[in-house]
Amino acid sequence: MTTSNLDRRDFLKVLGISGAAATLAGCGHTSIESGVEEVMSYVHPQDFVVPGIGVFYASTCAQCGSGCGIMGKVREGRVLKLEGNPESGISGGKICGLGQAGVQAHYNPDRLRTPMYQGEGGLIPVSWEKAHQILEQRLGPNSSLKGEQIAFLTDRVSGHQRVLLENFLETFDSTHHVTYDALSTATGRAATKAILGAEQPLWNIHEARLILSFGNDFLGSGISPVYMARQYALFRKAPRGTLIQIEPRMTLTGGNADRWYPIKPGTEGILALGIAHDLLQHEEFSRGVPQEVLDLVKNYDRDAVSDITGIGSDAVRLIAAQLWNNSPSLVIAGPSVEGHSYGFSNAAAVQLLNVILGNRGKTMEGQSEHPFPQLTPTLGSYQALAELNQKMAAGQTQALLIYGTNPVFTAPSHLPFAESMSKVPFKVAFVTHMDETAGQCDLILPLLSALEDFGTHVAEYQPNGVEVMLQQPLMEKLYPESKGYGDILLEVLKKRKPEAYAAFPDYYSYLKTAMVKAKPVFKVSDSDDHFWEDALRNGLVKWDGKPTTLEAKLPALTMPKPAELTTDYPFYFVPSIRADMRDGRHAYLPWLQESPETMTTVVWDSWVEIHPKTAEAMQIKEGDILQIQSATGSVRAKAYLFPGIQPDTVSMPLGQGHTQLGRFATGVGVNPYKILDPIFDGHTGELAMHATRVALRKTGEHQMVVKDEGPTTLQNGQKLVATLSADQAKLSKEI
């Protein structure tokens, strides 16, 4: 068998190290390189290393913020595969495709291997000695930076990484931690809080008899997809619950619905009020509902609602009747609801249904209290980035540190982030890969991969009490010149505040001390070392918490009617979020590029989805290259005919169109973030991502759409996927 690319020396390089024993106990990072001369014989293997046998070590998936417990299969010092950790209440031993691809993030050929510095002639590699010198010069004890002169821009960050970050800023008398999320759900969270008293309630999916989801892709790109998928599996067992999904473009979750309705974008709130109108005809529901709400709902009878939303009045009646007949229900809203200039009202109207239906305490509860609020994740918003952008443009920011986020790629073109950044004299990026934002920085520091570093993670969605998840190295670091994020911060902190941090030789010892100090809270009577070893072995520490009660409020709402489409921009534009690409940060993972997007089966590309009826009217065929023009900008993409879309709507997936993210991402597809119009939610100021309208122009060019599906999307009478009506299924008799 030819294995010309599989270098035997690489293999030995990995063998010649302390391997898994060090991993288990987690004693810092001995460099692989330094062990090259010391190839060990298998006659005397290390403890826990059995040649040819894979051993599993627990850790935490860092691919998204769900905080799934994972286990890495480690063999001969290499991590080979990730599985779910059964100890984790979130993953329950399961794992998604995005999580699996964590090994490709780690072994990615385009990882940054040395620190880089923006010199006179462009980016040049520098030594860590030099990098630390630069860091100390700018951010060391003699730095005069204060308060908002320094900014730390991150994605959501939790656990002790967050603690250390905030402690670091505190030494500058600063709290200027900016959390940016290109797929922010801040508007939806604010609306949920206004109605239910909590930003993110717990959903007891498996106890719901009916789920009414307005565009929430909880099985794909939602808040904790693996946990939700596990709950969904229970929901579908006898007595099988019903899922109704209403959204402009069919998501993965919509594809699983018992009934799917295409709705005109932005009219979800009006439909919700229409359903409320029907429900409030019954005294059972209208009792105790304030007069303002009754007055608001009064104007939304079925026919009026049907005209605006495009959902037939029979359907409105049917949905209301099913909510009436199937209690408890669960009503949830997603990105397509909140992404409008009145997104807050839109989402609030949807949440109102939960109050009217009395779902609180049944399918919705408050998350438990948190024993360590300082470890909880900081949640990002667009607004935070916009404020930072203003400060940078005004020259107020003297130093900018960036970790885990790529705003140059994800910011819309009306937010000139790259330009504003250039006014900041000192910019540092903490990255594993050169991306568009890091490319604009002065100092770029190569981080350890998530499978090489220590850390703690706390998920936003905590289904069972609170789990503090531990991340530990699954193997020695691949590149001697990469460093842990915690270690870098700690080194700067040691210089700025030696009295507090000098005692910690590295981030590992800081983490261990911090966790062991917290031991009494977890009510563990073991010795410190046992507690820590157990935590590493299990990959987490659990804190028993009870769900809390949600306090409902019924505030007065105003629900604007969306403006009609115009002849200049005759289509609604809906960006879709892929479960694997998310905001585009995972586009460098070849498994995900080659993994067909489920609804279209397209790979390695961007495309624009258009309803077959609309395409026929415009004489557009699959593969025709269209120009998608908004008031802000335009992109070109291949047409894909897609029946799961509202006919006045076109949709494009986010995540592609990178100019700098390694060989697998660069030059693949286009970036629809750049054509989003400057429309913002009136309540939260968040970017309204579903409010852009576009025109389509045929370019006359044509290219084949590379996809997995064959020439037909129909079964042609073959019994491939058979469907049984729920009333005929005998699920309770099944095993």
Added chain:
Amino acid sequence: MSLSNLIQNWNSFRTRRPYEGQYDDAPYKWAMVIDLDACIGCNACTVACYAENNLPVVGKERFGKGQAMHWIRIERYWGEGEAMQSEFPDHGAQYLPMLCQQCEAAPCEPVCPVGATHHSPDGLNTQVYNRCVGSRYCSANCPYKVRYFNWWNYPDRAWPNPLELQLNPDVTVRSKGVMEKCTFCMQRLRAGMDKAKTEGRILADGEVLTACAQACPTSAITFGNLSDKKSKVARTWKNQQVDLSKNVQEKSEEGIRGYRILEDLNTYPSIVYLERVRNLEA
């Protein structure tokens, strides 16, 4: 197996399998159940398979030529007949995880000129890479289109350094000119069966899982030993009234979901699918 042996014993190869009680005395017969009502089409199984089985990423151009190497794929359909029933997919999409059905009377086996694909004693349709000469007859004869041919020498280019460090040492990296397919994660089965044999026992139910079944967030895939009557797979096959050795399944009542795909081709697959359920009144 020599060619002359193959020709001389042609009838036995074609008709011997399956017969009733064939696996009654065998320690193992590997089989699967896929619940299409639980499958959400999330692609966790397909990526898990890439990770476990050293599947090469072929890139856009080759994917476009139909050269993708996914041993398991999610097919997505919009209707059962020859046209959609309405303008929109009112009851969602139809997701189908499609992988080698490990047919008991596999159409791919008798057409192999060199006997590279054959049936194992534990009921797997196996592919012997170093016997394969690349005739691709097996792929042409497979009604499920789940056999994948190495048109290129992927070890040369599919794993740029250091991606090759992720390769599973238990699984061969295939070279140009060789056919490959889902093995039901034979490397996991082999290791498990050997361990159990050393310990003088039979593998327990759930002790070894395929990578796809292990990853599946909704547990839509159940994998196990059909010879072990107490295994979940065996109980489900029985409960769903699917008999391995029959090509027409008689059901005692309506509403029993188990079926095998393209059963009328007399392939006797080892995978039972459970019909997708939809509340059509919703």
